[in-house]
Amino acid sequence: MIYKYLSEKDPKAKRVEAACHNKFPETFEERQKRTDNTAFRDNQRQWYQCAQKAGFKLNPPDEDGEFGLSEIGPQGDFGSEKMENCRKEAFRE
Structure with a gap:
């Protein structure tokens, strides 16, 4: 849901995304770049x-x-x- 609100430019969604960003699962690309x-x-x-x-x-x-x-x-x-x-x-x- 956060991506839906981010696409709608909801200011609260930006704060939530910033606070939770490090809890998002790592993408395949991120993992591959790291490993x-x-x-x-x-x-x-x-x-x-x-x-x-x-x-x-x-x-x-x-x-x-x-x-x-x-x-x-x-x-x-x-x-x-x-x-x-x-x-x-x-x-x-």
């Missing part, structure tokens, strides 16, 4: 390449392979279905 940084970088590179092929305008990746959008176009943003599909494909467990 196997080489595999994380490889997966980030795969995600980046997939997103580029899908037509997203991207900033160059940093030393860990993390990247951002340089422009939000017709494909959408990081929450779009195409971007999420690329992420899932790159970070298959």
